Amino acid sequence: MFLSVTDPYNLSTPSSTASSPISTNTSSSFKQSSNFFLGADDASTPNHSRDSSPSRSPYFPEPELNDPYARKNRTNPATSTKDIAPRFQFSIRSGSSSSLRSLKNDSDNESGSHKRPHLARSSSSFMELKRFFKPGKRSSKSSKSSKSNLSSSSKSTTPFAEDGFKKYGKIGHVLGSGAGGSVRIMKSNTDNRMFAIKEFRAKYPTESQREYSKKVTAEFCIGSTLHHPNIIETLDIIQDHGRYHEVMEYCPYDFFAVVMSGKMSKGEIACTLKQILNGVTYLHDMGLAHRDLKLDNCVVTKDGIVKIIDFGSASVFRYPFESEIVKATGVVGSDPYLAPEVLSQSLYDPQPVDIWSIAVIFACMSLRRFPWKVPKASDNSFALFSAKPTKEEELSYHAPNPTHEKIVFKGPWKLLRLLPPESRTIIGRMLDLDPETRATTEEIWEDDWIKSMSMCTLKDGQLIKSGDHDHTTVEDDQAHLEAYKK
Numbered sequence: 001m002f003l004s005v006t007d008p009y010n011l012s013t014p015s016s017t018a019s020s021p022i023s024t025n026t027s028s029s030f031k032q033s034s035n036f037f038l039g040a041d042d043a044s045t046p047n048h049s050r051d052s053s054p055s056r057s058p059y060f061p062e063p064e065l066n067d068p069y070a071r072k073n074r075t076n077p078a079t080s081t082k083d084i085a086p087r088f089q090f091s092i093r094s095g096s097s098s099s100l101r102s103l104k105n106d107s108d109n110e111s112g113s114h115k116r117p118h119l120a121r122s123s124s125s126f127m128e129l130k131r132f133f134k135p136g137k138r139s140s141k142s143s144k145s146s147k148s149n150l151s152s153s154s155k156s157t158t159p160f161a162e163d164g165f166k167k168y169g170k171i172g173h174v175l176g177s178g179a180g181g182s183v184r185i186m187k188s189n190t191d192n193r194m195f196a197i198k199e200f201r202a203k204y205p206t207e208s209q210r211e212y213s214k215k216v217t218a219e220f221c222i223g224s225t226l227h228h229p230n231i232i233e234t235l236d237i238i239q240d241h242g243r244y245h246e247v248m249e250y251c252p253y254d255f256f257a258v259v260m261s262g263k264m265s266k267g268e269i270a271c272t273l274k275q276i277l278n279g280v281t282y283l284h285d286m287g288l289a290h291r292d293l294k295l296d297n298c299v300v301t302k303d304g305i306v307k308i309i310d311f312g313s314a315s316v317f318r319y320p321f322e323s324e325i326v327k328a329t330g331v332v333g334s335d336p337y338l339a340p341e342v343l344s345q346s347l348y349d350p351q352p353v354d355i356w357s358i359a360v361i362f363a364c365m366s367l368r369r370f371p372w373k374v375p376k377a378s379d380n381s382f383a384l385f386s387a388k389p390t391k392e393e394e395l396s397y398h399a400p401n402p403t404h405e406k407i408v409f410k411g412p413w414k415l416l417r418l419l420p421p422e423s424r425t426i427i428g429r430m431l432d433l434d435p436e437t438r439a440t441t442e443e444i445w446e447d448d449w450i451k452s453m454s455m456c457t458l459k460d461g462q463l464i465k466s467g468d469h470d471h472t473t474v475e476d477d478q479a480h481l482e483a484y485k486k
Helices: 099-114 126-132 147-151 209-223 255-261 266-285 340-344 350-367 380-386 391-398 421-430 441-445 448-452 476-485
Strands: 170-178 181-187 194-200 234-240 243-249 298-300 306-308 457-459 462-464
Touching (some): 209 243, 255 298, 266 306, 266 441, 340 350, 350 421, 421 441, 421 448, 441 448
Antiparallel strands (some): 170 181, 194 243, 234 243, 298 306, 457 462
């Protein structure tokens, strides 16, 4: 099992951490005091993700010059029913309602749902650690559907759903749950393969049925098109009694738990960074940005292959045959991993946002703590990181300090001095405050330090293991104890 309370497939809304380093003091489940920081069944894992490792740069259709149908050359769609030509306005025979009126009502419902304020995020670092404490027993309530409910089209079980679960096996215990739904484990009756079944949340009262269906199926539509060793494999979607279920491959280890153990070696950290970069490069080459990269959104196989999960916040920034970058909007992600432009700009390129998050993940692996709580001037750690030191201050950082006087570091050196020397150049560029000059994936792969890393991967369905390190495997319910064994 690779999570205990919260789901590593990140079902809940992103939460922030309130302190850095991350620590916890009390728990009703564990009597001993915890004093640690966030850290820098072989047969049960199905081998169905892919048969070979695809190219890191998949084919993406290039735009044509002077294309009259290009996105930038299209006229804006009508935003009001008054702008629609009469010949395109239709009505049904009943006369009591019209498709145009229904369309307007749906539009009103959708616009109303968008007015919901951004879900508040927790300000406590304990929320990041609650996954490691055993959940209380959840009472299950069985409800019997009435005949009227069974006859309802929105509640009926489709033929696809009737045999949908049967072909995957028997549904097991709950792995985790949150605001976005819950995840159960499923074991095949024939070959004992394991699957993760994600049941999406119920429809909000303020959502229209169309809006709800679009939201809960969007993640499947994106995930099912992605096939890469470092991307979770999305296998199927099942609709049952008005609820949607997503079938994914099962990975036994939670990356957050591995980092929390503090047992990752230098070679393992480098391999993990390169694997995450490999997966993100594949996404960007497909015209897709993740926008919520963090420790919680990675899982690990028994062979040490890291897989990126949760595409509920993903954004398409480039469409086939188009060259224009589509800007993203909204505050999406968890506070410590956010790029500063997400909070300061209404529209932003989501590619540099992912690059920033990767650098923060590396800092977490190396330092076993967050470099800051949130990338705002109100956060003292980030304020010092973003400050520009004077020339005298820069010289003092590298000068001998025989009196051991405490030095307040300003600028990127505040963080970079704590990281491995060989990583400072490229990590510094990945944490450039200006997204326009921040390192791109192409520039990162050309860095000498990145090139020198060895990386475990899959080729033709076989594990190609690097020989200079082993991968840590920690059950998430034991991660809080592993920190004491160092």
